[in-house]
Amino acid sequence: MTRITMVQGDITEQQVDVVVNAANSSLLGGGGVDGAIHRKGGPAILADCRRLRDSHYGRGLDAGRAVVTTAGRLPARWVVHTVGPVYYPDLYEERAELLSSCYRESLRLAAELGARSVAFPAISTGVYRWPMEDAARIALTAVTEAVADPSVVAGTAPAEVRFVLFGADAFEVFDRVRQELGRPGAR
Ligand code: APR
Numbered sequence: 062m063t064r065i066t067m068v069q070g071d072i073t074e075q076q077v078d079v080v081v082n083a084a085n086s087s088l089l090g091g092g093g094v095d096g097a098i099h100r101k102g103g104p105a106i107l108a109d110c111r112r113l114r115d116s117h118y119g120r121g122l123d124a125g126r127a128v129v130t131t132a133g134r135l136p137a138r139w140v141v142h143t144v145g146p147v148y149y150p151d152l153y154e155e156r157a158e159l160l161s162s163c164y165r166e167s168l169r170l171a172a173e174l175g176a177r178s179v180a181f182p183a184i185s186t187g188v189y190r191w192p193m194e195d196a197a198r199i200a201l202t203a204v205t206e207a208v209a210d211p212s213v214v215a216g217t218a219p220a221e222v223r224f225v226l227f228g229a230d231a232f233e234v235f236d237r238v239r240q241e242l243g244r245p246g247a248r
Contacts, residue, residue, distance in 0.1 A: 102133035125162035145185030
């Protein structure tokens with residue numbers, strides 16, 4: 062049974078097996094969470110990303126997909142990089158499915174790695190402008206469904222999935238949505 066928890070804090074300080082990065086399709090770094098992870102994790106992460114670009118991901122990583130690298134100097138074992146969709150109301154359904162896929166595919170990879178704990182940021186809610194409340198609903202729903210789906214986690218669901226919210230506002234929104242959805246979970 063996977064515990065879904067939430068904390069307010071910095072994802073680069075989380076002592077977990079997998080830290081999930083809100084990357085962009087280049088996989089070569091950026092601002093926000095991406096910038097923080099590369100800054101704190103050090104050059105080994107970017108070196109792994111470049112190797113991925115030079116091998117299987119020449120055109121970059123599509124939105125909704127996930128890849129794994131070392132965590133470098135972070136207090137984690139791996140970084141799973143996923144590319145969120147940019148919020149665009151006219152393509153809401155398609156983009157919302159891509160956002161769900163970020164969580165599902167990251168958990169699929171984490172389960173393949175045997176990760177016992179996975180930390181997620183609020184994917185797409187910064188530069189990619191997804192409204193926090195809707196992103197929280199998509200995230201909590203996708204994670205709850207994925208950890209209960211053997212075709213995703215193949216019987217090795219992590220013991221903990223931790224949402225790491227960067228600021229009180231984001232935490233309050235996620236916590237409220239979690240209560241509205243009626244999902245248990247430690248604060
Ligand atoms: N820890 C946890 N959450 C963080 C941190 C951090 N250190 N830094 C930022 N955040 C939060 C933001 O406040 C936001 O709520 O992560 C959420 C996602 O914001 P972004 O990092 O901007 O990611 P996203 O909206 O998915 O946009 C991705 O931004 O940084 C670039 O290279 C990245 O091009 C990509 C795009």
